[in-house]
Amino acid sequence: MLELKNVTFKALDADDDSQSSSVRTIIQDLSYTFEAGKFYAITGPNGSGKTTLAKLIMGINELSAGKIIFNGTDISKLPIHERANAGIVYGFQHPARFKGTTFRDLLSIALGSEDEERLIKLIARMGICSQDFLDKAVDSKLSGGEIKKIELATVIAKNPQVAIYDEPDTGIDLWTIGPMVELLKREQQEHGTTTIVVSHNRAFLEAADTLLLINDGKISYSGDLAGAVPILEDLSVCTFNEQCQGDDDAKCYR
Amino acid sequence: MLNVIDKQVLKEVAGLEGIPKGAYNIRKDGKLLGREVSANINIETNPEVDGIIIDIKPGTVNESVHIPVILSQAGLHDVVYNTFIVGEGADVTIIAGCGIHCGGEESEGHSGIHEFQIKAGAKVRYVEKHVALGSGSGRRILNPTTKVFMEENAQMEMELTQLGGVDEAKRFNEAKIGAGSVLIITERVMTDGNQEADSRNEIELVGTDSRTNIVARSVIKGNSSQDFYVNLTASAKCYGHIECDAIIMDNGINQTVPALRALHPDAQLTHEASIGKIANDQLMKLMSLGLDYDAAVNRIIQGFLR
Numbered sequence: 001m002l003e004l005k006n007v008t009f010k011a012l013d014a015d016d017d018s019q020s021s022s023v024r025t026i027i028q029d030l031s032y033t034f035e036a037g038k039f040y041a042i043t044g045p046n047g048s049g050k051t052t053l054a055k056l057i058m059g060i061n062e063l064s065a066g067k068i069i070f071n072g073t074d075i076s077k078l079p080i081h082e083r084a085n086a087g088i089v090y091g092f093q094h095p096a097r098f099k100g101t102t103f104r105d106l107l108s109i110a111l112g113s114e115d116e117e118r119l120i121k122l123i124a125r126m127g128i129c130s131q132d133f134l135d136k137a138v139d140s141k142l143s144g145g146e147i148k149k150i151e152l153a154t155v156i157a158k159n160p161q162v163a164i165y166d167e168p169d170t171g172i173d174l175w176t177i178g179p180m181v182e183l184l185k186r187e188q189q190e191h192g193t194t195t196i197v198v199s200h201n202r203a204f205l206e207a208a209d210t211l212l213l214i215n216d217g218k219i220s221y222s223g224d225l226a227g228a229v230p231i232l233e234d235l236s237v238c239t240f241n242e243q244c245q246g247d248d249d250a251k252c253y254r
Numbered sequence: 255m256l257n258v259i260d261k262q263v264l265k266e267v268a269g270l271e272g273i274p275k276g277a278y279n280i281r282k283d284g285k286l287l288g289r290e291v292s293a294n295i296n297i298e299t300n301p302e303v304d305g306i307i308i309d310i311k312p313g314t315v316n317e318s319v320h321i322p323v324i325l326s327q328a329g330l331h332d333v334v335y336n337t338f339i340v341g342e343g344a345d346v347t348i349i350a351g352c353g354i355h356c357g358g359e360e361s362e363g364h365s366g367i368h369e370f371q372i373k374a375g376a377k378v379r380y381v382e383k384h385v386a387l388g389s390g391s392g393r394r395i396l397n398p399t400t401k402v403f404m405e406e407n408a409q410m411e412m413e414l415t416q417l418g419g420v421d422e423a424k425r426f427n428e429a430k431i432g433a434g435s436v437l438i439i440t441e442r443v444m445t446d447g448n449q450e451a452d453s454r455n456e457i458e459l460v461g462t463d464s465r466t467n468i469v470a471r472s473v474i475k476g477n478s479s480q481d482f483y484v485n486l487t488a489s490a491k492c493y494g495h496i497e498c499d500a501i502i503m504d505n506g507i508n509q510t511v512p513a514l515r516a517l518h519p520d521a522q523l524t525h526e527a528s529i530g531k532i533a534n535d536q537l538m539k540l541m542s543l544g545l546d547y548d549a550a551v552n553r554i555i556q557g558f559l560r
Contacts (some may be wrong), residue, residue, distance in 0.1 A: 060538055080541040081550075096535035100471070101498055101557035104512055109553065110543045138372045 001036040001194060002057070002088075007066035009052055009217075028217040029066070034162070037192040039185065041199055041208035043232070049217040050198045051093065054164050057196075058090035070162075071079045087161035093170050093198075095151040096142050103150050104134045110157035126183060128155045139210055144171025152180070156187055161195045163187070169201045183208045187204045259388075260287075260324050263353030266385045268322045272351075278320040279306055280333065283327040295319050295346075305367075308348075312341030312373065317420055319487035322353040328360040328392060331393040335367045340408075342373040351383040352398075354420070356390035363395030364420075366406035370401065372408040372435075380412045386419030393421040402429040404437060404462060416443040416451065417559065421450040433461030433490070440469045442559045445478035446505070455484040459492035459521070471489075473555055474506030481509040490522030501552075501558060 006029050013024035027049045034040060042050050045112060055061040055222045057068060059080040067076045075083055089110075108114045109123060128149065136142065138150055148171055155163050165184065169177050181203045197204045205211055211228050213221035221228050256264070256272065260282065264270040273280075273288065277295035280287040291297050294314035300307050307317060309448075325332060340346065352364045372378055382486045386394035401538055402410060423443070431437050435471055443451050486494045498514040516521040532554050540550035 058542060060542070079546075080538065081544050081546045084542050084544040092535070092539065092542075096533065096537070096539040098536055098554065099558050100560045101536075105553065105557055106539075106543065109540060109545060112544075130511065154539075191447060 001071060002034040003067075004032045004057070005067040005069065006031055007053075007056060008062055008064045008070065009049075009056055009059070010064040015200075026217050027056065030218060031210065032222070034196065036161070036192055036194055037188065038209045039188050039195045039207060040212060041197050041205045042212045042214060043198075043200055043205060043228075044214035044220075048214045049079050050214050051166055053214065054090065054166050054198050056197065057162075057164060058088060068129040076091050084158065084160075089155045089158045089163055091151045091155040091161035091163070091165040091168060093149050093166040096138075097142070097147065098138045101138050102155070103138055104155045106138060106150065107134070107157050110154045116239060122157055123153065126156060127179065127191055128153065136235075145176060148172050152183070153173055155181075160193060161192070162196065164196045164198070166198045167200075168197060169199060169204070176187070177201060177203050255289075255508040259326055259355045259554065263324045263326070263355055263385070265321055265504070266387065267324075267351035267353040267383050268320055268349045268359060270322070272318065274320040275311065276318055276320075276446075277308075278322075279308075280320075280324065281321055282324040282527075283330055284332045284334075287324070292317060294434075300335060303335040304333065305337070308336065310338070310340045310344050310346055312343055314341065316346040318347040318349060320349045323364055323366065324355070324357040325352065325362050325364050326357070326388075328356070328358040328362060328390070331361075331363040331365070331513075332370055332394070333365045333367070336369070338368065338370045338378075340370065340372045340378050343375045344373075344445070345377040347379045348382065348383050351381070351385075352396055353384075354386040354388070354394045354396070356386060356392045356394050357389045359392050361393035361395060361396070363393075364401070366398040367399040368401070368416050370403065370410070372402065372404045372410055374405040375407045376405075377409045378411070380410065384416040384420055384423070394419060395422045397422075397424045399426045400428070401457045402427075402431075402437065404430065404432045405436040406432045407434040408432065411437045411438045411506075412440070414439070414467075415443075417442065417444045418446060420445075420451070421447075421449050423449075423453075425451070425453040427453070427455045427457070429457045429466070429467055431457070431459050431461060431464040434463045435461060436464070437466045440467070440485045441482075442471045443480060444473040444475070444555075444559060445480055446475040446530050447478060448476070449478040451478075451480045453480075453482045453554075455486075457484065457486050457494070459486070459488045459494055459533045460490060461493070462490045462504070463470065464490060464492045466494045468494075468496045468498075470496075470500075470510075471558055472500040472508060472510075473503065474500060474508050475557060477505050479507045481511075483511045484525075485513045485515065486523055486525075487517065488523055489517045491518060491520035492522070494521075494523045497525070498525075498527045499558070500529040501555065507515065521522075
């Protein structure tokens with residue numbers, strides 16, 4: 001359904017002193033096929049390429065090499081909006097905040113309709129009861145939880161075949177994660193949405209049919225959570241201690 | 255009688271499909287075109303200067319008054335002095351604005367000098383829209399001045415909009431806000447081509463517990479330029495906030511200068527200002543919902559200027 005063929009992404013990597021730059025490979029010759037209607041979780045260490053991979057699928061990042069085939073069509077060169085209209089939608093880890101634009105505006109764009117009844121039905125489907133919430137400005141005054149709720153709602157409103165959620169639990173309190181997982185599972189089951197969640201959160205990893213472990217720009221494991229646990233535990237042991245510690249210039253090299 | 259151009263201008267400026275209901279005064283090319291008063295709102299010609307005096311009786315509620323200006327005479331630079339006296343406890347909407355229709359090579363301009371005396375406990379919503387239409391090459395110039403004097407516990411909400419067609423605009427807003435009174439100013443300006451817009455604001459919080467919120471939203475397209483200045487002075491225990499944001503597109507230039515002056519130890523004044531292009535994350539979000547680049551830009555601007 002969604003096939004990644006030898007996908008590679010390289011980016012300019014400016015050195016700390018900004019005097020020189022080099023090309024860094026972030027995703028390396030990665031191939032994988034996502035099946036229709038399944039729930040995937042993509043996890044892995046920070047900087048392993050999870051978000052980059054998700055953005056490559058959406059077209060936010062351009063491929064350096066390889067192909068992305070969606071429902072039999074090569075979408076590698078399609079711009080973001082054409083991929084969105086073809087059925088792929090992406091929920092950002094750090095959603096944009098606007099000035100003047102409301103939740104209603106975003107929802108209407110996603111839904112392709114300003115019909116009040118449809119909008120209310122839609123927010124009810126997401127467990128948002130208050131109709132006042134529709135006219136909230138999507139600006140810097142929103143809490144982390146509210147903006148994430150809006151982000152998720154706009155993805156669902158687009159009724160995607162493939163919904164990609166990049167760390168949907170960022171900024172969300174512990175008590176909200178359970179209902180969020182349930183919502184995404186419900187969307188997957190009732191609407192057949194192929195769901196791809198980039199997350200470190202165990203709740204999402206447990207909810208997934210398949211877990212993809214990305215390390216160093218490659219898939220190092222795909223399968224169920226039980227099989228991934230030993231690898232994840234191994235990855236959680238840091239091997240850079242000698243490099244990162246010190247009185248001067250302490251930082252994380254992972 | 256309204257001709258086709260008059261109707262078009264009235265629609266753009268005041269959202270009117272024809273002659274408004276209730277009190278109104280329509281000025282065209284420096285002359286009175288039509289006037290109607292109501293039981294509570296009197297409009298009369300000012301005997302001392304070219305202009306009108308709008309007198310709203312105390313306690314008048316849920317009434318509106320329209321005072322649009324139409325300018326379609328080449329070479330005319332109309333200056334008008336209007337005074338509004340809003341009686342105690344009144345709650346009214348005033349729809350003003352000027353529309354220039356320029357059909358020739360000569361410039362046309364209008365300077366509306368409006369003075370508001372808002373009495374105790376009165377509530378006013380003032381909507382002023384400036385537009386310029388027509389295929390002529392003459393410069394379209396609009397230089398509005400608004401002076402507001404608020405007694406205690408009054409409220410005024412000013413929506414000042416200029417969304418295109420005006421080549422040159424020099425705005426001056428002045429306000430003195432009395433005890434417990436609130437003034438909210440929202441200014442929205444979009445310029446394009448070689449247009450220039452300049453807005454200067456002198457706002458004084460003079461009474462205890464007076465408040466103001468000044469919001470400016472600017473969109474600067476083409477080679478146009480916009481400058482926005484606010485001097486917010488507090489001489490009492492009060493609260494004031496300035497929020498000015500400018501989106502630059504193409505080669506537009508902008509100067510935004512919010513200034514705060516506290517002359518009282520219990521004054522609380524804040525400001526935030528930003529100038530920049532449309533944020534990339536906003537564009538990405540709308541494109542990921544299916545809008546192409548141009549449609550995404552339009553939607554962001556539309557929201558910003560709302």
